[in-house]
């Protein structure tokens with residue numbers, strides 16, 4: 001992989017899969033920026049931007065810089081609970097983070113630098129295709145994101161945009177801790193019998209952004225798909 005002439009932005013790059021993607025993109029030679037909501041352990045060689053994805057003007061200013069690669073990674077799992085118990089504000093925050101912020105980021109990126117040579121990776125999930133009891137907001141947000149990915153490909157694929165949905169399987173991050181706390185054992189859901197290290201999806205995301213994957217676009221890419229049933 002050689003991304004030495006590319007600039008990249010990873011949202012939520014401070015931890016989990018986003019951090020691994022930022023490191024992989026850096027390793028491939030890209031000039032990497034990432035967002036975080038608060039200063040933490042910096043990534044050497046990358047540029048950190050303190051920015052909440054829900055702060056539209058802040059995101060617009062950042063995306064207006066015209067990155068070549070946009071990894072829409074920031075996401076939230078909750079609220080977890082049956083629909084009749086879900087707090088409408090928590091539902092709205094989930095959709096705003098998992099779907100609307102990604103829309104806004106892509107729209108600003110397109111306006112800033114046009115579709116040609118732009119690569120977008122939207123972090124999807126098996127939950128985009130399967131309803132999971134107690135996760136209605138997450139499933140709806142990720143399903144919406146999957147359709148956003150397809151719409152982008154439909155509208156701009158012919159003008160040189162490469163866009164992917166990327167479902168990373170079941171990865172050992174803070175999000176899985178939240179899932180475990182809700183009574184689901186993530187390990188029992190994956191055929192491999194263990195959780196993926198974030199470096200695995202991180203490397204796959206960088207590969208999708210590289211010239212090696214030039215002929216691919218518009219797909220929802222799945223690794224380590226899981227059955228994911230309530231224990």
Ligand code: NDP
Nearest residue numbers: 012016017037052053073074075123125170171173174175
């Ligand atoms: P984590 O919970 O470990 O990290 C989530 C990241 O998103 C953090 O950097 C967090 O920032 C950031 N974030 C959340 N809300 C906002 C916001 N409003 N503004 C800016 N940043 C925000 O998640 P993962 O690394 O596990 O997940 C990354 C992506 O992959 C998500 O979109 C998730 O849905 C998807 N995914 C993950 C799977 C897994 O098994 N882990 C499986 C399928 C999909 P902060 O540190 O400030 O909270």
